[in-house]
Amino acid sequence: MPIPLVNSIASWFLKKRFHQMELFLKYPNEVQLELLHVLLETAKHTELGKKYDFATIDSYETFKQRVPVRSYEDYESMIERSRLGENNIFWPTPIRWFAKSSGTTSSKSKFIPVSEESLEDCHFAAGKDLLCMYLNNNENSKLFTGKSLRLGGSKELYKENGTSFGDLSAIIIDNMPFWAEFSSTPSNEVSLMSDWEYKMKAIVNETIQENVTSLAGVPSWMLVLLNQVLEMTGNEHIFEIWNNLEVYFHGGVSFEPYKDQYNKILPKDSFKYYEIYNASEGFFAIQDRNDSSELLLMLDYGIFYEFIPMESHGTEEEEIIPLSEVEVGKNYAIIITTNAGLWRYKIGDTIRFTSINPYRIKVSGRTKHHINVFGEELIIENAEEALRKTTKITHSEIVDYTVAPIFMKDREKGAHEWLIEFKEPPKSIDDFISILDHNLQQVNSDYEAKRYNNTTLNIPQIRIARSNLFYDWLKKNNKLGGQHKVPRLSNSRTYIEELIELNNITLYSS
Secondary structure, eight states: OOHHHHHHHHHHHHHHHHHHHHHHHHSHHHHHHHHHHHHHHHTTTSHHHHHTTGGGOOSHHHHHHHSOOBOHHHHHHHHHHHHTTOOSSSSSSOOOEEEEEEOOSSOSEEEEEEOHHHIIIIIIHHHHHHHHHHHHHOTTOOGGGSEEEEOOOSSOOEEETTEEEEOHHHHHHHHSOGGGGGGEESOHHHHTOSOHHHHHHHHHHHHTTSOEEEEEEOHHHHHHHHHHHHHHHTOSSGGGTOTTOOEEEEOSSOSGGGHHHHHHHSOOTTOEEEEEEEETTEEEEEOOSTTOOOEEEOOSSSEEEEEEETTTTTSTTOOOEEGGGOOTTOEEEEEEEETTSOOSEEEEEEEEEEEETTEEEEEEEESSOEEOSSSOOEEHHHHHHHHHHHHHHHTOEEEEEEEEEEOOBTTBOBEEEEEEEEEEOOSOHHHHHHHHHHHHHHHOHHHHHHHGGGSSBOOOEEEEOOTTHHHHHHHHTTOOSTTOOOOOBOSSSHHHHHHHHHHTSOOOOO
């Protein structure tokens, strides 16, 4: 199809979609309340709908009082029934897909329901809107003169009891219309490969001959891929291979640790970065302006939002508020009700509003300790469980520990650095590291994927702390006693660098 014709079609779609977006930009709270009523009406004859009598809920206050807030553990039994093929439990239309992600206390992986409605009206709609916003802001774009290099998920789709599960990106690629493959690279066949090491090589071989104009994927994985492209071609920067490359659409993990590395291999001032905020549970926000880290909260994707102010999160005074009551600058935990049957569901993310007219946000973190620099979603429960198993096997005992990322530098892969104070050290630190790494992979499938053949993460490094290091650090920072704790997991190196410096200072007590 000639490029001018493609641009004309895109322009028509843009104008139509922007008219729809103007509705939720102008009347955000009204759009959200109407959406809530649509969701309740749609699901009133489901098992959950009958249990909480959705048919008689006529206000947000009634919804809030009647329907409980849930975590994945609360949903797990219903989701398992749905995975076995049972219908009409929490959503009226059959759930045929489940997005697999890791990170609960009680299980290695979560299986998030993906309905036909959420796939079409949320995930696919968001992809179109992302292009809308980018093209509207960059009228001279030549995006359609080439292809988008998409970096999909780490697992194939597996059929089970008539339903499928796999990475969300794999579900999306597997269900895209046939014409979408013509504007993307690599092919669906390569995109859905399960062996990451083989897949990366196949992607490089298939894409270096293409005219790639955009990139889409998680920063840590994309950086690995781009470095492999440079190694295979012998080039210094990516524009020597894809001269028409103009934008990178990224999300999934924080982009901050990777900025400098991307700038080195993409040294063109005109090159654009566009951030998205999506998860297995839904697509939430999109960067709607050039050179902005703020994301526009999308209010018409079939997701009703509620928020918990973080100052009350987890306390007896915990309060839950609708979108209309949020304030700029405050951190909130997100609760969502979706067109895939998640009702008042805690996703575990925290955001901060940068604007309320329109509603723009920045992702501020997680409600639990975690490391997610490389997309590994390592949470405190994973670390504790892996350590418990490792110390038992190695007959060792730990006093305290903290973990931080070792960021990718140039073409070197990342890793985790563990600073551990032992009460009883293991006979072999090398064995301890190997066993710990194995146990982490056993309790966290995302970490396992990143560690596979050292594709993104190298094996962990351990630094042994001197006796009383953590106590001395708490004392130095006036944090002895009370509720003060050693930070277990962090996405930055702030704490560990302070501890390392203190580790090399001999302290004398008077």
